[in-house]
Each structure stands twice: as C-alpha cells, then as structure tokens.
Amino acid sequence: MANEVAHAADAHGAHADDHFHPQWSTYWKVAVVLTAITVVEVWIYYIPSFVASKLFVPSLLIMSAVKFAIVVMFYMHLKYDHKLFRALFTGPLLIAIGTLFGLMFLFGKLAIRLGLGAG
Amino acid sequence: MASVAKTDPHHAGDAPHAHPPTSTGLNHRKIAVWAFIGSECMLFVSLISTYLIYKGKSLAGPYPHEWWCRATNTIAKSAAELGQCAPAETFKPILNIPVTSASTFVLLMSSLAMVLALAAVENADLPMPSGAWDRILRSSKTWLWMTAILGTTFLGFQAYEFTSFVHEGLTIRTNLFGSSFFTLTGFHGAHVTVGVLWLLALLGIDYKRGLKPADALNVDIAALYWHFVDVVWIAIFTLIYLIQ
Numbered sequence: 594m595a596n597e598v599a600h601a602a603d604a605h606g607a608h609a610d611d612h613f614h615p616q617w618s619t620y621w622k623v624a625v626v627l628t629a630i631t632v633v634e635v636w637i638y639y640i641p642s643f644v645a646s647k648l649f650v651p652s653l654l655i656m657s658a659v660k661f662a663i664v665v666m667f668y669m670h671l672k673y674d675h676k677l678f679r680a681l682f683t684g685p686l687l688i689a690i691g692t693l694f695g696l697m698f699l700f701g702k703l704a705i706r707l708g709l710g711a712g
Numbered sequence: 713m714a715s716v717a718k719t720d721p722h723h724a725g726d727a728p729h730a731h732p733p734t735s736t737g738l739n740h741r742k743i744a745v746w747a748f749i750g751s752e753c754m755l756f757v758s759l760i761s762t763y764l765i766y767k768g769k770s771l772a773g774p775y776p777h778e779w780w781c782r783a784t785n786t787i788a789k790s791a792a793e794l795g796q797c798a799p800a801e802t803f804k805p806i807l808n809i810p811v812t813s814a815s816t817f818v819l820l821m822s823s824l825a826m827v828l829a830l831a832a833v834e835n836a837d838l839p840m841p842s843g844a845w846d847r848i849l850r851s852s853k854t855w856l857w858m859t860a861i862l863g864t865t866f867l868g869f870q871a872y873e874f875t876s877f878v879h880e881g882l883t884i885r886t887n888l889f890g891s892s893f894f895t896l897t898g899f900h901g902a903h904v905t906v907g908v909l910w911l912l913a914l915l916g917i918d919y920k921r922g923l924k925p926a927d928a929l930n931v932d933i934a935a936l937y938w939h940f941v942d943v944v945w946i947a948i949f950t951l952i953y954l955i956q
Contacts (some may be wrong), residue, residue: 617849618832624824635813636955648953657950661943668827669939675738678746685750689757693764699908700765 614670623667630656741803745933749940752903756944759899760951763892770887774803774880777956794911806882807953808873815869816949822880823864826935829855833923834933852923852931853915860911863904870901891953900948901943910934 636654637643643673671679697703734740749770772778778787781797788794794802795816799890832852874894877883884894917923923931 606915614831617828620824620831621925624821628892631813631816631820634950634954635809644956651952653950655907657946660946662938664823664946668823668942669936674908675740677736677743681743681746681750682753686753689754692754692759693761696761696765702764702767 597627614673615667619667623663627663630660739929741933743931745936749936752944753938754946756896757898759892759896759946763896765951766888766892770889772887774806774877774882774886774889776807776889777805778891779804801866803881806877806878808878809953811869811873812953815873816945818862818869819866819942819945822859822866823939825855825858825862827861829930830931830935834925835927836923848891853918856911856918858913860908860915863908863911863938867901867904867908870904871898873897890926896948897954900941900944903944905937907934907941910937910944921929 634653637649637652645650665682671682694703716904736743773782774783775787775788778789779791780787780793780803781794781796781801782803784795786794786797790801791804799937800869828849829852832850835850836852840850874897877890882890882893883917886888914923914931917927
C-alpha cells in the first residue's frame with residue numbers, strides 16, 4: 594500500500610535515524626489527536642464551573658503544550674531529526690519562555706496569582 | 713503491508729542533488745531555517761509577553777472577555793451585572809471564540825496538508841499506485857493547493873475578525889488590549905501571508921517542471937516555516953482567546 598511508504602534508509606549510515614519520516618497514516622492520526630484536543634479546549638471554555646475552578650488555566654496550558662509538542666515532533670520531524678536541529682529550536686524557545694516568566698514576575702502577573710504580591 | 717525503504721533525498725551523498733560536504737554533515741540551509749525559527753520564537757514570545765503584561769490594564773473598553781458600559785465605564789462578567797446601561801453604550805466581550813475555533817481547526821488541517829505535500833514530493837519518483845486515494849496521496853499539487861487554500865481561509869477568518877472588531881469599536885489605537893492584540897495577531901497574519909505566497913511559488917515550480925525528490929529540501933524548508941506558524945497560533949489561541 595502506498596501509505597506504508599517510509600523513508601528510513603540513508604546514505605549516511607551513521608545518521609540513519611536522524612532522517613526517518615513517519616508513515617502517512619501517522620500524520621492522519623496526529624491530525625485526529627490535534628483536533629480532539631482542540632475540541633476539548635473549546636468545550637471546557639463553555640463550562641462556567643470549570644472556568645471558575647483553579648484547574649481551568651493549567652489544563653488549557655497543558656493541552657496547548659501537548660499540541661505544540663506533537664506538531665513540532667511529528668509534523669516538523671524534530672523527533673526524528675538531528676540533535677543540532679533540536680538544539681537550535683529548543684534553546685531559543687527555552688530562553689524565550691524563561692524571558693516570558695521573568696517578565697510576568699517583574700510586572701506582578703505571576704506574583705499576584707501565587708499570593709506573593711505586595712501588601 | 714510491505715514497507716518501501718527509500719534513500720533520503722536530503723542527504724544522499726552520491727545523488728546529484730546532494731548538498732556539498734559540510735563540517736556538521738548537515739545541510740546548511742536546513743540549519744539556517746531552524747536558527748531562523750528559533751529567532752522567530754523569541755519574536756513571538758516577546759509579542760505574547762507584551763499582550764499578557766498589558767492584559768487587564770486597559771482604561772477603557774471594549775474588552776476581550778468582559779462586558780463594558782461606556783457611559784459609566786463599568787466592567788462586568790455578564791450583561792445583567794452591568795446594571796442599567798443604554799444599549800448603544802453596552803459593549804459585549806469582543807473575542808469571538810466559535811469563529812476563532814474554526815480558524816484554528818483550518819490552520820491545523822493546513823499543517824496536515826503541508827506534511828502530506830512533503831511526503832508526496834519525497835516519493836515522487838516511486839511508481840504511481842493504482843488506487844484512487846493512493847494517487848491523491850501522491851499528488852504534491854493537490855496537497856500544496858490544499859495548504860494554500862486553507863491558509864487563505866485562515867486569513868479570511870482573520871480579516872473578518874479584524875473588520876468586526878473595528879465595527880464594534882476596537883482599533884489598534886483604542887486601548888492597550890487593542891494595541892497589543894492587533895500587533896500580535898497582525899504579525900502572525902503577516903507570517904501566514906508570506907507562507908501562502910511561498911506555497912504558491914512552490915506550486916508554480918510544480919506546474920512548470922514538477923517537484924522531484926531532489927526538491928524535497930526546498931519543500932521541507934517551506935513546510936518547517938508553515939508548521940512554525942501553526943504552532944505559534946496554537947499558543948496564541950490558548951493564551952489570548954481561551955484563558956480569561
């Protein structure tokens with residue numbers, strides 16, 4: 594079957610695993626998972642009791658992070674690609690996220706949520 | 713269910729389209745695009761940070777998730793909580809979650825189409841299968857068109873959203889929310905526009921001479937950019953639209 598085609602072989606034998614791409618069926622499964630997570634995200638947005646609970650923001654952040662990771666790993670092939678590509682992406686991403694948290698603390702956004710605000 | 717193994721066109725040392733030897737053994741263009749994507753992460757996180765810092769600091773509405781009475785400048789979680797406020801002075805929460813959910817789905821599906829386009833180009837020199845669905849799967853033109861159309865649909869949703877916001881009284885100059893929101897989503901929309909133009913250029917090449925496995929790296933680089941635009945929207949959708 595055509596959708597069983599894989600690209601595992603590599604002329605640079607030592608790097609064979611770096612260039613493996615998933616099968617077409619994997620891409621479809623990933624799309625279904627991404628859609629399902631998005632549906633859940635929107636669904637919980639319309640449950641007032643859940644929106645008011647402390648679980649709302651963390652659960653949305655976790656689902657968003659999972660979607661982000663799935664796209665990066667499977668569609669951008671970072672799971673199968675060379676370590677250098679992973680470093681080039683995750684390095685700046687971690688710096689950026691660190692900066693985001695730093696700014697949130699500096700401007701009192703996180704301190705207030707953690708009960709550490711002035712007063 | 714036989715699997716067919718195929719030489720990777722990006723790195724095949726003996727192939728005529730192989731990249732010249734490099735110190736890392738990796739293609740420099742692919743390294744460059746990953747470095748570019750890393751720098752883009754910083755750009756978008758800075759824009760998201762700006763939005764989050766200014767969130768809740770606007771002195772006047774309209775607001776993203778709250779009702780607003782312009783006459784009394786009061787904010788409430790529902791229209792009933794606003795009290796007496798003339799209809800002309802009442803502004804509902806401006807973010808339209810159903811429309812944005814639809815546009816998010818469209819962008820996610822465009823990523824699927826893009827990855828299928830890349831797979832079709834990588835396998836372009838394999839014998840064409842007999843099944844109709846398998847033939848569609850192997851058509852790079854179909855998936856590139858699909859990606860470009862879905863990307864354009866997303867831009868249509870964004871144009872509709874921006875237009876409706878302006879009609880409801882929110883512009884880039886109205887308040888801090890408007891400034892940071894339009895800057896962030898406008899930058900993202902500009903990136904999607906560049907992506908659509910890139911896809912149309914690839915389609916032009918595909919119609920002119922056909923995309924071969926030797927062109928897989930060119931498609932791969934465009935795909936990386938497109939998926940990056942998608943993951944940025946995943947973050948924006950949650951942080952800006954869903955979290956209240």
